[in-house]
Amino acid sequence: MEYHEVLYANQPDEEADGxxxxxxxxxxxxxxxxRGPEFDAAVRTMKYRSFGTASxxxxxxxxxxxxxxxxxxxxxxxNGKRIPVEHTEFLMDRRGFGGVFKLIHGTPAGWDTVQLGEPTTGIVSR
Known part of the structure; x- marks a missing residue:
């Protein structure tokens, strides 16, 4: 299990600073x-705060x-173009989202021509 998955599964209420x-x-x-000294120190000193703020x-x-x-x-x-809301299922599917990134990796300007298919099949095309 990845840390981001654990964070997502244990989200505190948005109204509280949990x-x-x-x-x-x-x-x-x-x-x-x-867990270890390096990770614990990074959390306690907010080592990556600037990354979080920029994000x-x-x-x-x-x-x-x-x-x-x-x-x-x-x-x-x-590349400045939002994945349309009707295709946000790709964000929850590793294969589908990975396929999008593979298609645009070599030609980032070609993102405008990407056609999103069904996320369960991982099929995307140009």
Whole structure:
């Protein structure tokens, strides 16, 4: 199990600040081999705070003027283009989402021509 999966499964209420250091360290115990001095120090010193802040700002920009607090979840923006809401199932499917990334990896400008298929089949085309 990955840490992001554990975080997602144990989300505190949005109204409360439940992501304390103690909470983050406790749920990290569910991920084999994650806890250790380096990880614990990174959590306690907020080593990656600037990454989180930058990610939040990018998320808010993705919402534009219509959604200044962000577009909602799940959302993904690739090269400035948001995956349409009718295709957000791709964000929950490793094969489908991985297929999108493989198609656009070599030609990022070609994202405009990507056609999304059914996520369960992982089929996407140009």
């Amino acid at each position: 992501c304390t250091d103690d909470f983050l360290l406790k749920i990290a115990e569910q991920v084999e081999g994650l 939040q700002k990018a998320y808010e920009r993705a919402g534009g003027e219509e959604e200044p607090e962000g577009p909602g979840t799940p959302t993904a923006v690739i």
